[in-house]
Structures are given as C-alpha cells and as structure tokens.
Amino acid sequence: MEKIHLGIIGCGGMGFHHARSLSKMKNVEITGASDVDPEKLKRFTQHYSVKYSFVDYAQLLDIKEIDAVLICLPTFLHYPAVILAARKGKHIFCEKPIAMKIEDAEEMIKVCRENNVKFMIGFVRRFDNFWGKAREVIREGTLGRPVVWHDIRSSTGASSSWYFDEEKGGGPLIDGAVHNYDFGHYTFGKVKRVYAATMTFKKGISAIDTGSAILEYSSGDQHIISWSWGLPQGALGAQLIDIIGPKGALIFPGCFDEAKIPRSIDQTQYGVFLLNLKGEGKEWIKWRKNDMFFDELKHFIDCIVDDKEPCVSGEDGKRALEIGLAVLKSGRTGLPIEINV
Ligand SMILES: NC(=O)c1ccc[n+]([C@@H]2O[C@H](COP(=O)([O-])OP(=O)(O)OC[C@H]3O[C@@H](n4cnc5c(N)ncnc54)[C@H](O)[C@@H]3O)[C@@H](O)[C@H]2O)c1
Structure with missing residues (x-):
C-alpha cells in the first residue's frame, strides 16, 4: 500500500492529538513537523520519530515527499499557512475556525481551488x-x-x-x-x-x-x-x-x-x-x-487516496465563521x- 506522507504544522495541543490518530493508520507516515517553539518541536519529532523538522513551516512545505499537511496553528495563523501550503501543492486539513476574517476565508478557498488541492476544515462533530x-x-x-x-x-x-x-x-x-x-x-x-x-x-x-x-x-x-x-x-x-x-x-x-x-x-x-x-x-x-478525531482524519486521508472531495469544505468553514x-x-x-x- 502506498503511504501518504504528512506534515504537521503546529505541534501544540491539536498537533499532538491528531498525530496520535495518524500514527494508528497503516497508510500514513508523519514525515515532517514544524513549530516555532524549538522545545515543542523536539518533543514532537522525538515522540513520533519524524524525519524532517523545521521552525519555519515554509521549509517544510518545500519538501517534495510531503503530500499533505495538517494546519494546527493558532486560528489567526491559519490564513498565511493555508495559502502557502496550497501554492506548494499540498492537500490541506485545517483546524477550525477556518480564519478570523471572511476575506481571508474566501481567499483560502479560492487558492486551494486554483491549485487543485483538497481543503478540509476540522469540524470534528x-x-x-x-x-x-x-x-x-x-x-x-x-x-x-x-x-x-x-x-x-x-x-x-x-x-x-x-x-x-x-x-x-x-x-x-x-x-x-x-x-x-x-x-x-x-x-x-x-x-x-x-x-x-x-x-x-x-x-x-x-x-x-x-x-x-x-x-x-x-x-x-x-x-x-x-x-x-x-x-x-x-x-x-x-x-x-x-x-x-x-x-x-x-x-x-x-x-x-x-x-x-x-x-x-x-x-x-x-x-x-x-x-x-x-x-x-x-x-x-x-x-x-x-473516536471522532480518528474518523475525521481517516476521511481526509481517504479523500486523498480516492481523489474525492472532503465532506466538510472551506465553504462550510466560511459559513460558520460568518x-x-x-x-x-x-x-x-x-x-x-x-x-x-
Ligand atoms: N477540533 C477541535 O475540537 C479543536 C480543539 C482544540 C483546538 N482546535 C483548534 O486547533 C488550532 C490549534 O489549537 P491548539 O489548542 O493546538 O493551540 P496550541 O496553542 O496548543 O498550539 C499551537 C502551536 O502552534 C505553534 N505555533 C505558533 N506560531 C507558529 C508558527 N508561525 N509556525 C509554527 N508553529 C507555530 C505554537 O508554538 C503551538 O505549539 C486552533 O485553530 C484551535 O481553534 C480545534
């Protein structure tokens, strides 16, 4: 089975939480991680034996091997990270809320569409x-x-x-x-x-x-x-x-x-x-x-493998923010x- 190589951006509460689910999936490898806090990054990369780690997530997004990323940053940082990840051709799972501003949410949706990447929002319920x-x-x-x-x-x-x-x-x-x-x-x-x-x-x-x-x-x-x-x-x-x-x-x-x-x-x-x-x-x-968190990420991975659209979209994220x-x-x-x- 071919593996999906994932990068985790933001190794705080949700980064760790999601990595626990991902590490149970046979067709997934946590290949890269990024956190501005070097201590948190070290703890995460050691715990999950991650191959690539960067304090600057732009460097992680340059790794060709990485197919998709989980954006687990504080909400106000979702926007720049999603835009850059989409431009680098990575499929994106972004935690909720999508962003802090409607204009940002609209651009995130647009740039993901233009770059033909999956864009799912973490409405785990x-x-x-x-x-x-x-x-x-x-x-x-x-x-x-x-x-x-x-x-x-x-x-x-x-x-x-x-x-x-x-x-x-x-x-x-x-x-x-x-x-x-x-x-x-x-x-x-x-x-x-x-x-x-x-x-x-x-x-x-x-x-x-x-x-x-x-x-x-x-x-x-x-x-x-x-x-x-x-x-x-x-x-x-x-x-x-x-x-x-x-x-x-x-x-x-x-x-x-x-x-x-x-x-x-x-x-x-x-x-x-x-x-x-x-x-x-x-x-x-x-x-x-x-385990709703496991089932949520399994859906995201299945969408990449089967080339399907996630059932929770950027538009859903924008609407909830509105x-x-x-x-x-x-x-x-x-x-x-x-x-x-
Ligand atoms: N789905 C849910 O039920 C659920 C639950 C909790 C949080 N969330 C969402 O998940 C997101 C993250 O929340 P959290 O509780 O994990 O936050 P957190 O504060 O625990 O973790 C955020 C991490 O991002 C890192 N970070 C900050 N700036 C960075 C940058 N520029 N580059 C790389 N790393 C950076 C921080 O050092 C920290 O480790 C938020 O949007 C939050 O609303 C969702």
Whole structure:
C-alpha cells in the first residue's frame, strides 16, 4: 500500500492529538513537523520519530515527499499557512475556525481551488456518532418540529493565551461555538437571524469570554447557546444540553440521573440519551461510541487516496465563521442581525 506522507504544522495541543490518530493508520507516515517553539518541536519529532523538522513551516512545505499537511496553528495563523501550503501543492486539513476574517476565508478557498488541492476544515462533530444520533432523532421527527437546541456551558476556557485575544482566537463564541454553528447548519439548514448579548468576566483580555446567542433558522428551528470561558481557575459551571420539540425532549448525558440507565446497555460501547415523550413515555436512545478525531482524519486521508472531495469544505468553514461574527456583532450592537447563510 502506498503511504501518504504528512506534515504537521503546529505541534501544540491539536498537533499532538491528531498525530496520535495518524500514527494508528497503516497508510500514513508523519514525515515532517514544524513549530516555532524549538522545545515543542523536539518533543514532537522525538515522540513520533519524524524525519524532517523545521521552525519555519515554509521549509517544510518545500519538501517534495510531503503530500499533505495538517494546519494546527493558532486560528489567526491559519490564513498565511493555508495559502502557502496550497501554492506548494499540498492537500490541506485545517483546524477550525477556518480564519478570523471572511476575506481571508474566501481567499483560502479560492487558492486551494486554483491549485487543485483538497481543503478540509476540522469540524470534528460531523464525525461524532453522539451528535450524529441527536441529528437523526431530530430529522426522523421524534421530537416534532420545530425544535429548540439548548447548549449552556461554562469553564475557565482554553489554556493558550491567544484563545482570549479577539483578533487571534476570538473567545468561546468564535472558537468553541463554531462547532455548533456548523452542526446547526448541517442539521437545520440556513440561519436567518441571530441575536446575542455578550460580556467579559476576565480582566486583561480583548475577546468576549461570556455570552448568549439565539440562532433562528429558516426552517423555524432555534439554537440557544450560552457559553463562558470566564470562570476563575477551579470553578466549573453546570452544563445543560437538550433538544426540545412539540412531542418531547432529548436530554444529553450529564443532564439526567445516569444511575437510571438500564444495565442491559453496555456503557463501554454505547452512549445514552434520555428521550422524554408525553406522559410516562421515557426511552433510552443509544449510539455506538466512536473516536471522532480518528474518523475525521481517516476521511481526509481517504479523500486523498480516492481523489474525492472532503465532506466538510472551506465553504462550510466560511459559513460558520460568518455566523460567529454575526453573533459578536449582535452582542456589540444590541441588535438582531439578519444573515441568511
Ligand atoms: N477540533 C477541535 O475540537 C479543536 C480543539 C482544540 C483546538 N482546535 C483548534 O486547533 C488550532 C490549534 O489549537 P491548539 O489548542 O493546538 O493551540 P496550541 O496553542 O496548543 O498550539 C499551537 C502551536 O502552534 C505553534 N505555533 C505558533 N506560531 C507558529 C508558527 N508561525 N509556525 C509554527 N508553529 C507555530 C505554537 O508554538 C503551538 O505549539 C486552533 O485553530 C484551535 O481553534 C480545534
């Protein structure tokens, strides 16, 4: 079997995480790596026995042997790296969010197309059997339509400081909720309008770290997101995730009494939702647990091998960014934003 030779650009949290999945694939070799931090680069290249390593990723992109790259850089650096990688003819898997600006996302899509390289965005929830099962339940009409998907969570947030910079990472309503924006569109279709209210708890950061948004879809469905990365170290808020509709409610794990899950369900293999229908109509809905990160990268590799287009595109990345920027704008102006994307 011919191997796909990969380069990893950015050997931080996600670079390491993805390399673990790639190292389990028989038709993949991690051939090159790049990180501006020489210590991180050394740790990565030793751990994965990588042949080529560079502090400057432009040098990695000059290696002919490398077929494709994973861009695992802080979000504001995705744009220049994707443009250069595409011009060097490398297939590209780029972590989410695609970029910080719509114009940058548009150019990334254009340059990838012009250079005939695959361009996939890391919306890993598309490969998650857990969220996939919720989507199936909605689309089968079990809850009736329209539905409201509530997603409320709060934490201290991500570890690297760039996540809290409005121009580099954008905070939770860009960086974290971008998965929800993409998955919401995938499930319900176009977003008609967004409303948001935002604030910042943490001192000395430029990004919004706390906010609530309502996304209204043309389908009539709604998504309510209330997220914070503003809690102090050690504090953790409650999490509420459910989807409600005229026929009942689908309750996510962590939001019901797990001691009541029937013993007949093997929880090492299956995850479980509680479905609350009319009267006493309670049901347990299970899905087979999977490694969504592995399945996501396997799809990317298969697309290169079989010359297929990835199921998550640059356009999907651009759209999710547009929704996130509209949420921030609504929070800033106090006005609803009509977007229709
Ligand atoms: N799909 C997901 O669920 C998920 C989860 C977490 C993060 N992410 C995304 O992955 C990306 C990376 O996040 P992370 O948590 O790994 O960040 P990180 O801060 O842990 O790692 C980023 C790495 O890039 C390196 N770097 C910075 N500038 C560089 C340059 N010019 N050249 C080479 N290396 C450089 C840093 O030294 C660091 O090692 C972000 O876009 C983030 O939003 C996705």
